[in-house]
Amino acid sequence: MGGIFRSALALGLLLTCASAQAQQAPASSAETNPAALGWMEGAPPPEDRMVRQTDGSFYQFPRTRWAFSNMRSLFPTTNLWHGSGPPSPLPADLRDDLDDVTFLPIGSDKPMRWDEALRASYADAVLVLHRGKIVYERYFGVTGRHTPHMSFSMTKSYYGTLAAMLVEDGELDETKTVAHYIPELAESGFGDATVRQVLDMTTAIHYSEDYNDPKAEVFAFALAGGVFPRPPGYSGPDGYYAYLPTLGKDGEHGSQFTYKSVNTEVLGWIIARVTGQNPITVLQDRIWSQLGTEDDAYLLVDSHGTGWAAGGLNATLRDHARFGEMMRLGGNFNGKQIVPEAVVNRIREGASQADFAKAGYETLPGWSYRDQWWVSHNRNGAFAARGVHGQTIYIDPAAEMVIVRLASNPQAKNAYIDPVSLPAYEAIGSRLSSTE
């Protein structure tokens, strides 16, 4: 990629992106409550309360705590219609005792309470479903029941499920190569990768997603998609589909799991080619509007109207919960089979734990990644959609539980967030299983 925008990046973007990680002790959840800090309030808002896309401030903590619930006011987006008819019911049977649930964070000998964990994880909204009933629901800061919140990489699990549905229906052949479906990628590193390898992220692409590395390709990727502000004179690729062909290969496909968001953009492109439709429309028609969602969702789009498949979905807490509950129930929800049960079963089975282990995720021992879902292989069979800064749909089939957490943690990587989150989810599952 050209050096023109790389140098501009160095000026500001990286500082922006890496600021959270660089801070040793970021301000607390209470200190950064976006409702109290008054971002974008006033007519006009004072300059020091502004949140902009054009200067990258939307991605600076603590402005992120406002921005992640207001992405559409900063970016072009495309709608996912909630569908006709009333929302599918989510009856409530609230349990105040869950705040008292305690657990040991990984690597700690100091017990922590569930409500403490929510503060520690900068939660913006949290919901727990047990047997389809809402047992816990909280909103914080500027995030309300009808506020779509940035999902980041949870988006991948929606696209992965969609692609797996196309495989199940026979519309997509997972043994075929990327080049078969996308001739534009034949000469790229993706050319000889199979659709299955893209789905499970076992492709070997020369692409780094390390936010702490100034040369990481993730920055060029975000500039091409218009997520990060482009410096004056930017002459790099315009749009995701313009960027993907520039990527080379780095090793052999199929040898190990390596988390690279560009796989999901390729998946979106494949969905587009196979269906002849915009993947956003396919997602809306086959999943979103089928769930009996309560609100519209939306996707950030690039200049070509291409949705950011790897991270651009924004949806409400309850609607994510509907998606999670549908997956828990083997695809059957809202009175219909929305996703074929075989698709859900294969996701729950997961992929090679050995291939996953090579990626070195210390907080995820024994896990695997299949169809863009994270699979725990623990005794409860938990699997999850996960996004940076603490986004999760955590599905625990044995505990008959779905947890959705939307957050604006100053840490991007879940590796820093999991030590609190994962034991907390397991403890909630245990409490629900033991007190029926």
Next chain:
Amino acid sequence: MGGIFRSALALGLLLTCASAQAQQAPASSAETNPAALGWMEGAPPPEDRMVRQTDGSFYQFPRTRWAFSNMRSLFPTTNLWHGSGPPSPLPADLRDDLDDVTFLPIGSDKPMRWDEALRASYADAVLVLHRGKIVYERYFGVTGRHTPHMSFSMTKSYYGTLAAMLVEDGELDETKTVAHYIPELAESGFGDATVRQVLDMTTAIHYSEDYNDPKAEVFAFALAGGVFPRPPGYSGPDGYYAYLPTLGKDGEHGSQFTYKSVNTEVLGWIIARVTGQNPITVLQDRIWSQLGTEDDAYLLVDSHGTGWAAGGLNATLRDHARFGEMMRLGGNFNGKQIVPEAVVNRIREGASQADFAKAGYETLPGWSYRDQWWVSHNRNGAFAARGVHGQTIYIDPAAEMVIVRLASNPQAKNAYIDPVSLPAYEAIGSRLSSTE
């Protein structure tokens, strides 16, 4: 305003904006059907099928025929939530005979049919309510029942109604000056104008809205709001509230009606100051979510999160019809009094026809403009919300009729569109009144 961007404007923007008017015989409605032309279709769309904000092509006919139904994929926007509960019922009693209604266009001796008129006006969606029932409903091109469509200056009537509600409630004093509410405008041309003069557009501001004049202030206005693409090195005002203080005075306030969109931006600013809320939120809470709307609407926003009060609302055909029907019924709709009846009555009474006549609207003899509504003073007491390129909510109390038309006419000015539209609406009203 600085000459830096004025010169850049001359390069491209004006050609863009004025192209429709310059064309002697634009392509027909059928020839420019956006569904057939495939704008933004394909992965990625071919370059000659692209519609962008950044190069101004979204405002080039016939791309406008796609863009006006997809504004949110080109611009940052803020949501107007449809509210909880089911949509308010709009029962249907369709009448195919309305296509046969004929009328004489102004200045023509050749009768025209209603369905011909729709084609001639590049309609994207049309609905006729009679006594609250849908008697006619059509969607064309890429505009569907759940597609929010650009309203342009119909937005003003929503803001005007809202401001009039605040006057009625005593929250806003229409006899006070703009400077009283917005000190930032004290030194501008608006400073000594009253709120009433802003509401009725009888302010005397040095501002031209003539799209055919390269020096017209409307271009600087659109650049400040981010509607038109900013040339490289743009150093003009950023945001509507930054632009308004730059405007001077031109004559004396209160002497005549002069249509200047900036009045509505001032009105939005006043609503913000009086309520302490974003006017978009006020509009959502006091009107949009009260109507039993079926879908969310949205507003284009500038970099400060300020909605484009003069023209940025996008909503579906049926939801505009609900707003129109509420106004026809004196503010009472969906089982409640949404707008005080006194507010609606004063709008229907209109303002000074003499002041209006000075503006020289040949197609609107005897009309007036009050609270951002166009009032016909005809024997049926019709009044309307109107936007460029053919947007209308036309309310005919005597015929118990509301017509909503969303369109993408290559002509911006309604002066070119009215000769067909206004006699057509009157003829539909006559047919409905005579065949009960």
